Amino acid sequence: MYNKKQERRTFLKNTLLTGIGAYFGMPIVFGKNLPAGMEPIGLSDIEYPLGLPGKSDLLTVLNDRPVNAETAAHLLDDALTPNNLFFVRNNGLPPRKVDVNTWTLTIEGESAMKAKTFTLAELKSKFKHYTQNITLECGGNGRSEFNPPAKGNQWSTGAVGCAAWTGVRLADVLKEVGVKSDAVYIGYYGEDSHLSGDPNKDAISRGVPIAKAMENESMIAWAMNGQDIPMLNGHPLRLVFGGYPASCSGKWLSKIVIRDKVHDGQKMTGKAYRKPCKPVAPGTKVADEDMCIIERMPVKSLITYPKTGATIKTNQSLPIRGHAWTSADAVKAVEYSIDFGMTWSTCLLSQSSNKYAWQQFSATIKFPAPGYYEVWARAIDTDDQTQPMILPGWNPKGYLNNACHRIAVKVA
Ligand SMILES: Nc1nc2c(c(=O)[nH]1)N[C@H]1C(S)=C(S)[C@@H](COP(=O)(O)O)O[C@H]1N2
Numbered sequence: 001m002y003n004k005k006q007e008r009r010t011f012l013k014n015t016l017l018t019g020i021g022a023y024f025g026m027p028i029v030f031g032k033n034l035p036a037g038m039e040p041i042g043l044s045d046i047e048y049p050l051g052l053p054g055k056s057d058l059l060t061v062l063n064d065r066p067v068n069a070e071t072a073a074h075l076l077d078d079a080l081t082p083n084n085l086f087f088v089r090n091n092g093l094p095p096r097k098v099d100v101n102t103w104t105l106t107i108e109g110e111s112a113m114k115a116k117t118f119t120l121a122e123l124k125s126k127f128k129h130y131t132q133n134i135t136l137e138c139g140g141n142g143r144s145e146f147n148p149p150a151k152g153n154q155w156s157t158g159a160v161g162c163a164a165w166t167g168v169r170l171a172d173v174l175k176e177v178g179v180k181s182d183a184v185y186i187g188y189y190g191e192d193s194h195l196s197g198d199p200n201k202d203a204i205s206r207g208v209p210i211a212k213a214m215e216n217e218s219m220i221a222w223a224m225n226g227q228d229i230p231m232l233n234g235h236p237l238r239l240v241f242g243g244y245p246a247s248c249s250g251k252w253l254s255k256i257v258i259r260d261k262v263h264d265g266q267k268m269t270g271k272a273y274r275k276p277c278k279p280v281a282p283g284t285k286v287a288d289e290d291m292c293i294i295e296r297m298p299v300k301s302l303i304t305y306p307k308t309g310a311t312i313k314t315n316q317s318l319p320i321r322g323h324a325w326t327s328a329d330a331v332k333a334v335e336y337s338i339d340f341g342m343t344w345s346t347c348l349l350s351q352s353s354n355k356y357a358w359q360q361f362s363a364t365i366k367f368p369a370p371g372y373y374e375v376w377a378r379a380i381d382t383d384d385q386t387q388p389m390i391l392p393g394w395n396p397k398g399y400l401n402n403a404c405h406r407i408a409v410k411v412a
Pocket residue numbers: 086087088089090091092136137138139189190191192203204232233234245246247248249250251252
């Protein structure tokens with residue numbers, strides 16, 4: 001198990017600056033000037049002293065260990081989220097070294113007909129490839145609006161993205177191994193390590209009901225937008241489940257277990273990724289046994305243009321655009337309001353390319369007089385679910401906030 005402090009000590013013992021340079025993947029140009037006994041800050045406990053690998057400096061970093069970084073709404077304007085702008089939610093420490101030639105995926109568990117291990121090459125050659133646009137959203141996206149506040153990463157609106165994922169159908173792989181009729185759930189294990197460094201603890205090990213695992217859109221993916229998945233998003237292999245909290249989509253995937261009961265891995269039990277089985281008043285303490293696993297995520301949308309704070313001239317019209325997504329079949333309408341929700345107008349809306357892809361909406365807005373406005377957007381899905389205007393169902397862990405997105409606009 002990787003341990004940064006130990007590794008550092010080893011380095012300092014063989015105190016060869018070229019060695020340290022190799023660790024960073026680049027020479028320390030003025031290394032010989034570094035005073036004896038002083039070590040490069042890159043060897044301290046800061047996880048990523050040179051920025052997040054493969055990620056844009058524009059991401060908002062909430063936390064460095066584990067890494068949690070979100071994407072501002074206006075940076076999510078592309079129909080598919082670029083890899084370097086896709087949010088990162090780590091519960092532990094990513095694997096230090098990934099060798100695609102020796103990486104394997106094992107399928108086992110009490111409800112598997114047999115245990116089977118695939119190399120990456122076998123996965124790629126044995127099963128049909130699919131590319132699907134699938135939205136991933138952290139269950140805690142929007143937590144920062146909770147009152148009373150909920151502990152955990154204070155995500156604003158940016159723990160969401162939609163990418164074109166390439167890989168195989170999870171169902172095809174499970175069927176190849178054989179699923180017993182008593183199967184209830186699948187669980188995943190990844191090659192990241194617990195923050196404590198304890199090799200006996202998992203950072204996270206969640207999963208989905210077997211029916212969800214068998215959906216056509218449930219994937220084991222190795223590529224994102226036509227490139228290798230970025231290291232921080234689970235290179236070289238991850239699960240992708242649209243419509244469920246992204247915590248189900250295991251990164252650095254090395255094992256899937258087919259269970260005859262609800263998977264009981266790390267962060268499946270207790271209060272993690274659960275909501276009160278029955279709605280509670282804000283601030284209520286809820287016992288573990290009254291907390292239920294979050295499955296389908298609610299309908300939601302995001303205005304990605306203009307950036308909040310935009311100023312336009314009187315008589316100028318304002319184009320707006322963004323995305324809407326749902327765990328239902330599709331989003332059927334998106335509406336906007338400029339009068340704090342009194343009246344709503346319909347936006348143009350694109351078809352979804354496949355289930356769980358986010359859809360693009362747009363409109364052109366005229367404002368009646370100079371002044372301060374807010375543009376609100378709300379999506380309605382094919383199950384007739386609509387976004388609320390304010391925080392829905394408060395819950396102790398701060399999940400499932402799908403309140404409509406608001407931007408401020410000044411007409412001057
Ligand atoms: N192995 C592993 N898988 C994981 C996690 C993790 O920490 N380790 N985080 C989960 C959570 S809580 C979320 S929201 C998504 C985030 O995916 P991303 O970092 O690619 O955006 O990955 C999920 N899969």
